[in-house]
Amino acid sequence: MNFNNIFGEIEKVDPEVYSRFDTRRKALRNFAGIGRKIAIAAIPMAIGSMFKKAYAGSKSTNEAVVDILNYALTLEYLEAEFYTKGLQSPLLIPAGAANRDITTISNHETAHVKFLKDTITTAFGAAKVAAKPNIDLTAKGTFADVLTNYSTYLAVAQTFEDTGVRAYKGRAAELVKGGAYLTAALNIHSVEARHASHVRQMRKAMGALVKPWITGKVTGIGTTAVNASYAGEDLTTQATIQIVNINGMGISVDAATEAFDEGLTKDAVLAIVGPFFI
Amino acid sequence: MPKMISSEKEIMVSSDKTARPLSRRNFLTYAGAVTGLSVVLSACDKDDDNKGVNLGSGDTGILNYAYALEQLEAAFYVKVIASPFTGITADETARLTEIRDHEVAHREFFKNALGASAIGALEVNFSTINFTSRDSVLATAKAFEDLGVSAYNGAGALITSADYLVLAGKIVSVEARHAAYIRDLISNGSFADNTVLDVNALEKSRTPKEVLAIAGAYIVTKINASNLPTS
Numbered sequence: 001m002n003f004n005n006i007f008g009e010i011e012k013v014d015p016e017v018y019s020r021f022d023t024r025r026k027a028l029r030n031f032a033g034i035g036r037k038i039a040i041a042a043i044p045m046a047i048g049s050m051f052k053k054a055y056a057g058s059k060s061t062n063e064a065v066v067d068i069l070n071y072a073l074t075l076e077y078l079e080a081e082f083y084t085k086g087l088q089s090p091l092l093i094p095a096g097a098a099n100r101d102i103t104t105i106s107n108h109e110t111a112h113v114k115f116l117k118d119t120i121t122t123a124f125g126a127a128k129v130a131a132k133p134n135i136d137l138t139a140k141g142t143f144a145d146v147l148t149n150y151s152t153y154l155a156v157a158q159t160f161e162d163t164g165v166r167a168y169k170g171r172a173a174e175l176v177k178g179g180a181y182l183t184a185a186l187n188i189h190s191v192e193a194r195h196a197s198h199v200r201q202m203r204k205a206m207g208a209l210v211k212p213w214i215t216g217k218v219t220g221i222g223t224t225a226v227n228a229s230y231a232g233e234d235l236t237t238q239a240t241i242q243i244v245n246i247n248g249m250g251i252s253v254d255a256a257t258e259a260f261d262e263g264l265t266k267d268a269v270l271a272i273v274g275p276f277f278i
Numbered sequence: 279m280p281k282m283i284s285s286e287k288e289i290m291v292s293s294d295k296t297a298r299p300l301s302r303r304n305f306l307t308y309a310g311a312v313t314g315l316s317v318v319l320s321a322c323d324k325d326d327d328n329k330g331v332n333l334g335s336g337d338t339g340i341l342n343y344a345y346a347l348e349q350l351e352a353a354f355y356v357k358v359i360a361s362p363f364t365g366i367t368a369d370e371t372a373r374l375t376e377i378r379d380h381e382v383a384h385r386e387f388f389k390n391a392l393g394a395s396a397i398g399a400l401e402v403n404f405s406t407i408n409f410t411s412r413d414s415v416l417a418t419a420k421a422f423e424d425l426g427v428s429a430y431n432g433a434g435a436l437i438t439s440a441d442y443l444v445l446a447g448k449i450v451s452v453e454a455r456h457a458a459y460i461r462d463l464i465s466n467g468s469f470a471d472n473t474v475l476d477v478n479a480l481e482k483s484r485t486p487k488e489v490l491a492i493a494g495a496y497i498v499t500k501i502n503a504s505n506l507p508t509s
Binding site: 104165173184195197201211243247259 | 373376379380382383384386387389390391427430431432434435437438439440441443444445447448449450451452453454455456457458459462466467469470475476477478479480481482483509
């Protein structure tokens with residue numbers, strides 16, 4: 001899910017990253033040009049080629065770049081695994097609309113995994129693509145019945161999707177002027193939000209007190225284990241502008257918090273998903 | 279000259295490529311000072327090539343572009359709630375009222391964030407929408423929400439300020455939540471189908487030019503987007 005901030009991360013381990021692309025301006029222009037020149041399906045290959053060219057012969061830096069790309073890929077692996085395993089669990093997901101919709105979401109997450117793997121493969125070779133880690137969907141017992149209890153399963157699905165949306169946003173600032181690369185990240189981000197909206201409606205149909213959007217920092221889930229995924233969503237001020245009753249428009253606190261989704265830092269996201277990795 | 283601008287809250291000076299809104303007071307000062315000079319004031323000449331509103335350039339232009347779209351969305355939902363379609367359910371009323379409030383909040387946020395650089399209120403035309411018809415209203419809502427998501431996604435790369443990019447990101451995911459909800463109301467399970475996603479399951483974004491061509495069907499005020507960044 002996190003196809004974000006590759007330049008920013010690389011810059012931390014390789015301050016010269018931009019000079020490898022001639023200049024920052026040119027690097028960004030390269031990205032910007034991608035969208036105009038090639039089909040969207042070819043973006044991973046194009047981005048991969050840029051890195052391959054820029055980093056030819058620099059082994060230690062290559063390792064760092066691969067680490068970053070694989071970090072994003074690993075988060076995608078988690079989501080894809082969650083839906084794949086859910087669909088494989090007998091009697092978990094009801095036949096009909098529920099199965100159809102979880103299948104739809106599963107296919108999207110699998111496609112996102114492929115998008116990242118293609119990018120890494122093109123730039124550094126298939127051997128550099130991180131293998132799927134061992135995943136414990138119970139998060140070490142926190143969600144013990146996640147693959148046998150549909151209610152738990154959907155609660156975890158909601159948390160993954162809402163967290164995914166926040167993960168992108170939390171680092172968007174580092175991606176500014178990222179051209180087609182940024183656009184690709186945004187185009188994944190909104191799909192995660194569409195998933196979140198639908199999963200929340202699926203939970204509502206089962207009696208959960210949730211809306212398609214996030215109200216305050218209310219989780220609508222009966223365990224505090226998911227609270228970290230909603231911390232800070234109750235913000236009512238944006239860029240120092242108070243949204244509640246803005247310009248006398250009668251905007252409630254709830255509406256003010258719903259109208260803007262908040263980001264999460266990389267550290268916060270890793271703390272949330274950490275228990276799912278063995 | 280003042281009579282001609284009586285309905286204008288803000289005046290764009292179009293003598294350079296950048297929209298530079300002036301307060302009415304300042305405008306009158308300028309107008310007085312430059313009488314007889316060849317400064318072109320677009321608001322004074324409705325037949326000028328730059329008639330209508332000029333979104334401006336750079337990040338201001340992109341924010342005004344977002345402000346224009348939020349004005350359109352907010353106006354639509356205000357009308358939806360003021361004259362609900364036949365057979366609307368209590369749950370639909372609640373959710374659509376919330377969406378209205380979200381869009382109004384977005385609109386007012388941009389207005390305040392832009393301050394003196396904000397374009398004025400746009401005149402909309404919803405004559406093609408049958409507000410008593412559920413199908414008509416939801417089809418329009420779907421079109422507006424999908425359009426909004428594709429617009430923010432397409433504009434992200436044109437923004438140079440990290441702060442503005444983050445704010446656009448905070449809004450676009452809410453628009454995506456709206457889009458998925460409306461789509462599910464029309465046909466459950468259509469929250470993210472291949473009319474809005476590509477083969478990589480990435481959303482299909484749109485350029486400002488593409489977006490305004492579609493939105494233009496509902497906006498009477500002529501919008502000049504010629505100074506927006508394109509890359």
